[in-house]
Amino acid sequence: MKSCRVPGRGRVDASRPVTFTFDGRRYGGVAGDTVASALLANGVHLMGRSFKYHRPRGPVSAGSEEPNALVGTRRGPGRFEPNTRATVQEIWDGLEVTSQNRFPSLSFDLGAVNDAGYMLFSAGFYYKTFMWPRGFWDKVYEPFIRRAAGLGASPTEEDPDSYASRNLHCDVLIVGAGPAGLAAARAAAVEGLRVVLVDENAEAGGTLLSEPHLQIDGRPVWDWLASELSVLKALGVRIMTRTTAIGYYHQNMVGLVEKLTDHLPALPADTPRERLWRVRAGWVVLAQGAIEKPLVFNGNDRPGVMLAGAAQTYLNRYGVRVGDRPVVLTSHDSAWFAAFDLQGAGARVQAIVDTRPSVREDLLHEARALGIPVKLGHTATASSGRLRVKSLRVNPVQGGRVGAPVTIACDAVLMSGGWTPSLHLFSHTQGKLAWDEEQTTFLPAETREDCVIAGAGRGLWGVQAALEDGAARGRGVAAALGKDSTARAPRVQGDRTGTGITQIELPTDLNAGRAKAFVDYQNDVTAKDLRLAVREGMHSIEHVKRYTTNGMATDQGKLSNINGLNIAADALGRPQPQVGLTTFRPPYTPTTFGALANYHRGDHFELTRKTPIDAWAEAQGAAFEPVGQWRRAWYFPRPGEDMEAAVRRECAAVRGSVGIFDASTLGKIEVVGPDAVTFMERMYTNPWAKLGVGRCRYGLLLGDDGFIRDDGVIGRLAPDRFHVTTTTGGAARVLNMMEDYLQTEWPDLNVWLTSTTEQWSTVALNGPNAAKLLAPLVEGVDLTEEAFPHMSCAECTVAGLPARLFRVSFTGEIGFEVNVPSPMAMQLWERLWQEGQRYGITAYGTETMHVLRAEKGYIIVGQDTDGTVTPYDAGMGWAVGKSKPDFVGKRGLARPDLVAKNRRHLVGLLTQDGSRLEEGAQIVFDPDQPIPMTMVGHVTSSYHSEAVGQPIALALVEGGQDRMGQTVHIPMPDRTIAATITGTVFVDPENTRLKI
Amino acid sequence: MNKLVSSFTAAPLPQGAVARVSLAAPVARLVLRARGDLAALNAALGVTLPSVVGHRAGAGEIEVLCLGPDEWMLHLPPGQVGAVSASCAALMGSHPHSLVDVSGREVTLEIDGPRAAELLTLGCARDVEAIPVGQGRRTAFDNVTVILWRDGPAAFRLDVWNSFAPHVAGLLETGCRELAAEAA
């Protein structure tokens, strides 16, 4: 295989060979290579295919702006990713690389027929066709279009890697470790300022890595760089490489993604693949540099056509000569240096073709000295070569007229259309840009963030200028942070500066309408497409972008936006600043989902709250259900039991003897203070003033719109102390709402709220034997009907543990809720379990609790109510303290629609054929009406009831409370079920079972 | 992830060279709410309640952290709860306040080691280093409300509600391993 490695050049380590595969074939590279540099070193330019026309493509850049050389990369099972930029991915032994968007192979791709149909596939063609015949869209056209989608293939396996994140605070964050960033870091690293310097590349240095001929402060640039980096480290600067600033968010928060393992042959233990850093910086210095612009001409996309600066980087940083016989095509001085460097590395530069009629004398002089032919005032009008460029067709241009062509044989075309500052992160700040007519480019102007730009990122040329600007910006930032910095930039020798002009499409003598002059390489957007869009009325640059997809590829317009703007402006006949750029948005370069999800995967996606009894339930084989963040025991199946059987057994056990239930997840709020009762009066619908100490009451909480928000039993422990319970899911919400009213509406009240949800774990005992089981264990309270009637509460000792004992029932049976401090809950549970054995105590879960409460007509907020239900709708007018002057929701309840007739009321339903209704099923009065039917309600709860001997249901039905005994119909897909409206209480309406 | 489920049995926690996490011995915790003249409460508690959010005070075995303009967290030996509660209760009429025992609500994780502060950056968005030694803050760790006490440059305590502790400890454990790998 041909080697294009130039001995002695570059920063790669020739003594450390690395082997990898590309489309199954083995290639050798060396440590420090990227996939692109290693393939180029092997003479391989063809690395990908474009999106629409499947044109063969090679790398056009040497960095993260690459649109063409996108590959798939794999590291064993589960570790595959598409669309990786070959110009960024470092190689390691065993890396598997594959090409994409081709079939059957990269060099022979059937999809390339699209290229032949090029004239048909003009911008936006799909909006104009595929409409007839009408039925073809779903069956023929759309499937066809969809098959053409995408570049690489999606991963199909779960990702075995882990990802991480951290927060980082610093005084100064510097993005980009080129000369400007380095100098800014040096200047800012004074008097303990915390400075962070990041660069996306494997090593710091930026352009310095590609300019080995320089001397700084009299030393070879790379020596200077090495020592400068150690000085910065010694000054405490945190230098992060392989770290991309992906987005600039509000108030100087910058997101970084650090790549930790993608470059390593073996994965170290306990090391995530990537880490997301959320950096909050006092000041941000953007020193991102500039990006070179391609020239737009017919055939500017063949493998071997690349940016001149990239060729320079491949040579000087990677020691790779991208062509032996390159042609340089440029409108800017900088490409001349590329020509000189390549010539100096053994290439025979076929010509320097410059579009400008004249250039600096020293450049001409050096070209002459090196023996490079020069063609000034020329254009390029075509190239040839299928999988690699073979020649370039160039013509002189005079007075706007394109003269006769000559064809220059070559194996690479190194082009430069000048440079454009990297404005991406600055634009994320919604910073304003200013048009610079001289450089025909936008430069950063104002931003509201505490942010400055340094170096090439604001249009400055040359390493000296970058260093000086960086140092000045660094000093400025230090001054803004109250520190005096005196750092000065070092002196540079051998600096090569330059200027150029901006071109739109290069002039041509061929039919411009047929030219394949690419602006956005990946999306195959040509200059012609842009002009077509303008012609069709797309006069906003945003329309042009969306109509042509220019700038929407994975490089996000890094190479195409400014060329696109210039061409569109020309087509519109308007100056560029009136046309404007499209918006740059995060991320700066595509960012893995893994890094963005970081720790929030699996168990940590959302935490799971568990009660102290949870482990016991798990050991018993309980099935769990999620309720808010909690997981709760749902039912406790015995071997061979399904859910229905288990629930049936659990229900029977509670009604027959005694059941034990973990109610610890109930929200609890301690309301304390002299104004506690006033507060309760205002928050809840119910009256509280007369509730005696030691008594409890069911409380209903509304929003100020009058709809039910929450409920719970509330005990009065002292005149100035209430123990409030809330629903499991509502705990945080209710506390927030109470704090809101207290702090905002009634700040004068002397009352305070403390969450005790997790202070107290709650064990509920229910059943005819509950009191018998509990009484012997209780000290301080006499568990008789007289001394401790239903709806009592007390502080006492249970099983020797300090407890708050409530006599309440959510099942209709004699019930107690024993609250003990959470650390003691398991002790209590086990004691009750042990003592309960003689009563055949049965643990039950939330499902049984739901059945038993439904049999008694107790509502579950959020199931039987849905945010549109008033207390009256729910049949709980009794809970509303009508004589109270005000409570939250009272005024809302009086609104016209809330007092209207025919609201939906909560009622019971018994099916006439004894079948069980489906929760959510809709109810109608007239089963024979056509669709759309007039629906009058829905089933909110439905269970088989062992106690009733048939299924029962709760439902919201229009005017239901006035329709007792009437029949309603529930149309199901296969049949219609008739049901009778009943009251909501199915079991023991007189509450006789509640008595001890 | 089940380790701290009941939160009260000291489970093995990560022990790294650069950062360690361990479970602190149980302590009694009281939430005190009051406003206005605090002199009487100070006297009853035997400690002057700090009035700046985040500031701490201590006397004997009582440790107080000001959490809000009218809110304090008290850590004290379990045996002293009764006495403290009683002396405060006696003031209820003259100095309205709220004292609630939350000893069972949360656990305390101790975090130390040279990179303890960095470990906390896994979950804390605020600048942990900026909390002065000897102070504390209520803050969020990966969206979980926690109370962070800074006892030394590299020594912290983190109070976490029981049911959130496994999640927090799990993340800290991951972080300890990452930091150890980084240091290696």
Place this chain on the structure above:
Amino acid sequence: MARFNALSLLKHSLTGHKNWPEQWPEAQPRAEYDVVIVGAGGHGLGAAYYLAKQHGITNVAVIDKGWLGGGNTGRNTTIIRSNYLYDESARLYDHSVDLWEDLSQELNYNVMYSKRGVLMLAHTVHDVQSFKRHIHSNRLNGVDNRWLTAGECKEYCPPLNISPKARYPVVGGALQERAGTARHDAVAWGYARAAAARGVDIIQNCPVTAIRRGPDGRVTGVDTAKGFIRAKKVAVSAAGHTSVVMETAGVRLPLESFPLQALVSEPVKPIFPCVAMSNAVHAYISQSDKGELVIGSGTDQYTSYSQRGGLPLIEHTIAAITEIFPIFSRMRMLRKWGGIVDVTPDRSPIIAKTPVPGLYVNCGWGTGGFKATPGSAHVFAWTIARDEPHPINAPFTIERFRTGRLIDEAAAAAVAH
């Protein structure tokens, strides 16, 4: 209007596409219009089209502060469905889906309405109850929507993780097969082109700064960056900016404007066949015809007009996506952006006359008004033309917030999009 079809495409390709006419002219405002519509989003442009086509009112201007379609129409995740709970909503959205079916032909512009099916994932017992309620209600309203078991969900959407061990295991889903997506930009362009062809002026880059009223209270026109424009009727469909515009006419609305973010991945070969939504974790995903995964997020917590949005929300959205579709963990986010959505207290729109004679408003679509574009535009045009609501939008009044007669889809099910 020059016809768009395969033949014309072929013909133009032979002449290098040099002769395509403008899809809509760059109109300058005239002194007076019968109707001025504020906001050239899908809803505003659509209303202009139906005013012209169905009501013969062609002396119409649609005025936008920026480029047409550049509001939420140009930045939404394009989910189209009609399986809403309440009769009022089901009727409105299903009317819209009916119009979607033929929209490409109607407009002679391929809007690529793709009936790939919308699958809404249930993760808890509560989700199941809620989705079943929707399914039953939809069936009786004649709206398609059916229940799938977890296994059937996986079959319909292979990238789905249905492991019962997941933090949010999939326990089933509700599938509307006729639901899907469309090319958002094409909807705006198609309506613009078809409306312009019927004489409607589309005036871009022209912010409306105030609505003017006469001494009798009636609207007289709008002040704009290009001067005062007289109008007999003014109709506002300015999405996130509705409050700001309506305030100038003295009308205050129950609206708050929030940033809503969305993002796309790098494009990949077809992997995701449908639209999947999980309200429990706030994740909405489909794959575009170009190959990107299009992912919707939730609103930021605070009101804003900044279109900037924060990183934590994106982190959460992506975490939710990788939780439910773990194979996407190594995919990459390509771009994220934000829109400003106007949210009503009941998460249902307002399409109505206002207390100001001659002033109409279509707003409050929050996170889900793209799907309603044709239907809403159609009934809004009716309301403007006849000065009375179409039966379909009659319930979507402003007054409902006073009486309490809300259409509370959110309270009923916490469903978005």
Place this chain on the structure above:
Amino acid sequence: MLLIHCPYCDETLPEVEFTYAGQAHVVRAADPASQSDEEWENFLYIRSNPKGPHYERWRHLHGCGRFFNAVRDTISDRFLTTYKAGAPRPELSSLLGDRT
């Protein structure tokens, strides 16, 4: 992610510690019963939703727990000021400075 100054803690902290709590200075009438339906609608639902400075409430949920007021520019999301609940509503002119 915004940075928010809590007037109670006197610290400027990341948004994740706070929750947004809607428009500020929406007063719940002392005697709601006296309110017309329209007034109650205003209280419940009608919001200013301005493009520009917005008087709004936040809660330092994960910190001191206090609700407080803020003026934030909804175009830039920048806070012009934050102040304690009950403190008078600051005049915009004093926040924006002299712009002449």
